[in-house]
Amino acid sequence: MDGAVISTWLAALLTLGIMSFVYKDNLYYKICEAIFIGISAGYWFITYFWDSLYRIAWIGVVHEGRYVLLGGVVLGAMMLMRLFGKIGWIARWPLAFIVGATAGLKMMVYFTTNAMAQIHGTVDDTMVAFGGGDLYDLIGRLVILIGTVTGLIYFYFSKEHKGLFGGVAKVGTWFLMITFGASFGYTVMSRMSLLLGRIEFLLTDWLKLVK
Amino acid sequence: MLALLRIAKSIVFISSLLFVISILPTHSVYSRDTSPSSSDLGPITVRAFDTDNDAGGSITVEWDDPGYERLSGFAGFLVWRTNTLTGTSDSVEVTPFGTRTYDDRSVSDDSTYSYSVAALVNGERLMSTPSMQVRSSKQWFDGRLTWVLILGLIICGAVIYFIESAKRGTKLFLRRIAGLEAIDEAVGRATEMGRPILFVAGIQDMDDVQTIAGLTILGSIARTVAEYDTKINMPVRASLVMTAARETIKHAYVTAGRPDAYNDDMVHYVTDEQFGFVAAVDGIMVRERPAACFFLGAFFAESLIMAETGNSIGAIQVAGTAMPAQLPFFVAACDYTLIGEELFAASAYLSGEPRQLGSLKGADVGKAIAMIVILVGVIATTIASAWNSESMLWIENLLRQMFSTG
Structure with missing residues (x-):
């Protein structure tokens, strides 16, 4: 039998097995679940082994002489100290290094993209609209302005949401919920396209009912 | 005589025509000027x-x-x-x-x-003749980001100030977050029903701040779990998260005075594959039927699948994430959702840790600055455009320059 036919059959049976969960938990689903988890865990083990241990640690350090990579090797080895009871505390050091280094590296990126660029975008767009533009544009920018300010008030934690402040925060909640509703509908539609893709695979590639 | 007159008229006409032609531009304004070589x-x-x-x-x-x-x-x-x-x-x-x-x-x-x-x-x-000789070099300071530095220093200064205040014992006020009250309720319900609690700290590794916030909340939940003698089950997708989660739960059990009740199997690695992990979590939910599910961390496309499965088994669910695209699903399928920064606020609130409380208060200062800048900018632009005010125009330009990130 052709290898492509076997793989199509396997893919189709596994697809049906995972989809059977919609009915209820069953043996067929459990088998597919175990295959999926087992294969993916094995796949990632091999990927990490060849990408990190072999390509970076072995080739990089031993063959290419990039000794700076030894730092990563040492941190990785320290993680394994967890396996030895009394010196298990050593494993906390690489963990602290990763968290600290990442926080430092990402601080600048987050501050410029998540804070400065967001403020600049809101201020600049609103300024442009107020500085001249048609009525529809002005209304649109006004909605953005109100949504941004009331949303920020909702996420302001230093003051209780009571009185006028609470009322403004409530408006922010409305903006959030309307946004979530729109986002929900949009994402559900994109998920439908994924489902249709799977159904198309079953009907076209597997059953050959659709050409 | 008449013939001479006609000849004279013709000469005048032709001369006039030639004169007009001579003063007209030789080319249309749209054509290229080919006259110079x-x-x-x-x-x-x-x-x-x-x-x-x-x-x-x-x-x-x-x-x-x-x-x-x-x-x-x-x-x-x-x-x-x-x-x-x-x-x-x-x-x-x-x-x-x-x-x-x-x-x-x-x-x-x-x-x-x-x-x-x-x-x-x-x-x-x-x-052309060659330019002067030139050499490229790196600049240690990007002048375009001066305002980023200044604003960063202001916010970091506020964070440090509040951290130090909290360390000195100043009580920092944080408003109560609705989802937090549900945590004790959910753990209590699980205890009464004799069922376990499921905790998922997202699918990202320890380099994501949402995972760290999720684990901080896990510490508080695990302490209650230890006090109530309930079971907790935590499947993880990343090995580093497994290590950190085990440390967190172990510490919580020790703090609760029950170190003997802790075992490493409470936290177990499944797979790095996103949907393989989801298949496993769904399987755990329908087989163990946890009374409470917590989804706190960074989530992607798996959010709705897990939250729907938790909903189908009747578990009380508390979720929290800062992933904007996934929040709608948690809001729809869970009992309580910590929206965006509420996840970090919850983490600070529950831990009561000066560094987290100070960071949150410092971030509030940043939000206040953002609100003021937006409102001042809009007012300045409106006045500048309506009354041609130079001072307002100056403020507008200053704000544009301040928040430009190059």
């Missing part, structure tokens, strides 16, 4: 200098066009580079029509270069 035009002046505010490896070349672009056979300007250390020359780029500058990003900081620009006219290269 390349030899009539002056030299191209080239200036090359190190590109500002970069990490080196870049030289900017600028030139003036004395009129070559108006010639009919003009095809573009050729940027010509000479490495003055090695003496080698090569063409770098033919720039499009209308361009007077080129950023050469293929240079080395260890060499010096000079640049010429050639006008390509009818297949000929009309070369």
